Amino acid sequence: MKKHIPNSLTCLNLITGAIGCIAIIRGNSEWAIYFVLISAFFDFLDGFAARLLHVQSAIGKELDSLADVISFGLLPSLFVFAQLEQQLDQPYLPYVALLIGAFSAIRLAKFNTDDRQSDQFIGLPTPANALLLTSLPLLPSAIDLSGYPLLALALVTCYLLVAPLPMIALKFNDWSWKNNQLKYSLVILIVLLVAMLQLKALPFVIPAYVVLSIIGNFRPAKDV
Template sequence: MKKILLHIPNTITSLNLLCGALGLAFVFRGRMDVAFWLLITASVFDFLDGFAARLLNAYSPVGKELDSLADAISFGLLPAFMLYAVYLPAAPRLWLTFLPLIVAVFTAIRLAKFNVDDRQAESFL
């Protein structure tokens, strides 16, 4: 039973990742409303995975990496493509259409720094 409990945080993180990936699919289909709610749902799962990990004392290197990958998709790529989809028709210059993608780049950089910061090994506060 204890081994099963240790998988709960990673399962919740996987739901975060799933929401981000589905959100991207809905952006591509022009359903920004659904993508928005999937982004909100991903943020709830992101909170809950950390809460579950602390509650169950279920920390692992795989969980840390999985969390960063899920966050990169849900809070880097998804918002960037949402901005891109909204901004694309109104962009006065072609190169400006790529500006929202900077969100994804800086999100990935921040998450990489978080992963190597030992001061935040068990808590982000």
């Protein structure tokens, strides 16, 4: 029975992402961020449960990526498409948003076949990308990322998904500060941002994550 628990949680991730896609299609784009957050919660739980119960499997790994394509690939694609369709006069440019789903699928396929990503990520993780894009409406009104700036951001994130850029993974081989400075710095920064801004911290969390990861590339590998 316990071997089915992780895969059941993965399916909840997929179903939540699918409901989020339906919400966007029905014109409720503002709900997208909540479905991404819930999907990310299930995505965390399925891996945690698999390790805790010692029931990790090849099928679970593949199922996880299939669910992530929906929740963190298709969902943000539809979200950005809906935004661009409202903001641009060009009828075809919004379809560029579908590249987010395609590059997310490539990112996930690379993850499944790359043994370098056991203690770090190579490229922006798909949940982080989905959180960034769907949280943009939470930005202060003074920061306008709509229309062509949004289109440009979507293309930049497509590149980041598959870029050969080592990114921080919150996986700890030990708990020492010396070997995990950037990881602890990231956790502290996220806690501070959330404490100050609550949900509105989300659009700033992922850029901070990317910046700290880039800084980590100039430090010894043990500090990343």
